[in-house]
Amino acid sequence: MTDIGSRNVFDSDHDTFRASVRRFFEERVVPFHKEWEKQGFCPRSLWKEAGENGFLGVAMPEEYGGAGTDILYSSVIWEEQSYAGASGPGFHLHSEIVMPYLLNYGSEEQKKNYLPKLASGDCIGAIAMTEPSAGSDLQGIKTNAVRKDGQWVINGSKTYITNGGNSDLAIVVAKTGDKGTKVAHGISLFLVDTNLPGFTKGNLLQKLGMKAQDTCELFFDNVTVPDSALLGEENKGFYYLMNELPQERLLIAGMAISACEAMYEWTREFVKDRKAFGRTIADLQTVKHRMADMKMQIAAGRSFYDDCLLRHNEGKLDSATASMAKAWLTDLQCKVADEGVQLHGGAGYMWEYPICRAYADARVQRIYGGSNEIMKELIARTI
């Protein structure tokens, strides 16, 4: 299903690129992933390598260091990373969330200053929205930025920030509205260099899964940034966030379905090999039916994802449909992971087996990027 050349959405150029990306993950990421899981982060050298091979920011225009391609090439990368089971590097957040914010709302100067460095892997990006007291309820954020002597002073903290540990650039979501205005009308986005005085990165967070991902807290203690750090217009941040969320949700959905396919394939290979009661467990009817169930749902899920991907490529993916893809496919991913572990038996509980790590990695997909409960709220509004 993720077989090269098997999907109508992609043409031969995409397939050639996919072969190349698949090899990159197989050869340069997967063999080292275990080591990176132990230390809790991926080395910067990996980012440089990805940048050198042109795997970062592919959808950015060529003048800013990208390859100027359609979103399908981006999809190839986030799908292949998930298919390889390599959850450590936050390439997708960096290339498909951070960089588009810059491209869509940045000034020419900001774009020229940051995009080429982000594309080459010299600068690693993160986006800081969530706070200890505000996740789904983004309007509950406390981090704020006030004007002082012609500059902005940021105070507050963020948590669960992907790429936080390695990041050089963080897009910080802060309140800038006057007292009394609705929070939604008073949020701004700032481009903050992480080595500014007052900017502290907390210890790497110990997570259930995605152990090679350098997720951490960020603290801002009177971090002062110039006017040129404001991304887009003052107090328009909330609308920017709303505009970019469909892509983020599609991305998570894409990772989900590719992970499903990888888990299905690992499970298929295991059950065909595992012997019990004089035959392989694949010969047992219960196993056959459960594999068939998985296959059906994954095939249907893949079809839905491909449709959403095409729509997004045409600029027609609305928020509700993206939410449907995210919620449905991440639910499926967790179900497939659970079933996969069960069919692996004791081996499924062992960290050395990919299915075990994929089970742990899958769990957060229903939570981040907009929890599935919020997704259902958004879908319900369109009914």
Next chain:
Amino acid sequence: PRPFFLGNRQPSRKPPCSHFPDMLHRTLQTKLRALVGVKRVIDYTVKIRVGANGVVTDGVRHSANPFDENAIEAAVQMKEKKIVNEIVAVTIGGPKSVEVLRGSALALGCDKAIHVKLDSDDTQLEPLLVAKALQKIAGEVEADMILLGKQAIDDDCCQTPQLLAGLMDAPQATWVSSMEIADDKKSVTITRELDDGLQKLQVPLPAVFSTDYRLNEPRFPTLPNIMKAKKKPLQEKTLADLGITDTTPRIKVKAVSEPPKRAAGVTVKSVDELVDKLKNEAKCI
């Protein structure tokens, strides 16, 4: 004594590139042209299965032969250093073989490609036929160096580079693990990996080289190059176009089977028993 299969042919007194006459003039040119051979084979990561008709190829992932990627990489590196002016990639195979030209050779930096198209993707390619075709192509494009992977991972014949050099009456440098072009571009100093050590040779151009793993680390095709590959010239030819009419197979495959599953070991009670088993059962002494 000369090996019997060379027949009664007298040693050649002509300069070592008799496939076209003005070679001496061309080698005085400062830029070189490389011809790189690429074969479409089952991907090295795939677990091979043997079916009723031999190795199962239907629906199985194929890609460029890994050693051929070393050859492409060597040529591309020389082009980047401006030693080589143009790289022509060639494949001999059925319709699907075009994938290794567009997807590997051209996407990695070769300038042009030639597809010697056979009717079927399942034809068993034989080294002698391939060597004959490459000889004709090398003559047509006027190649100064021919870079081939040391062997294909599907048949492991390891014969095509050697046969080609023989047909062309050109020097051969096989299992190359390092290559250094002389400043005057007329020769190449190479290191070859042999079972008992490394050998250093100086080889005058034009010559045939076969590349090994340790020669270089093949790069990943970048997106811009993948997209440029579509516009690069790709020519189709048939064996008949090259004047090759005799395609009778010289090799007949009698049977294909998976290697026997590893059997359980046996503890022997004495050295005599060991020697007896080695002699009479394993038959290896």
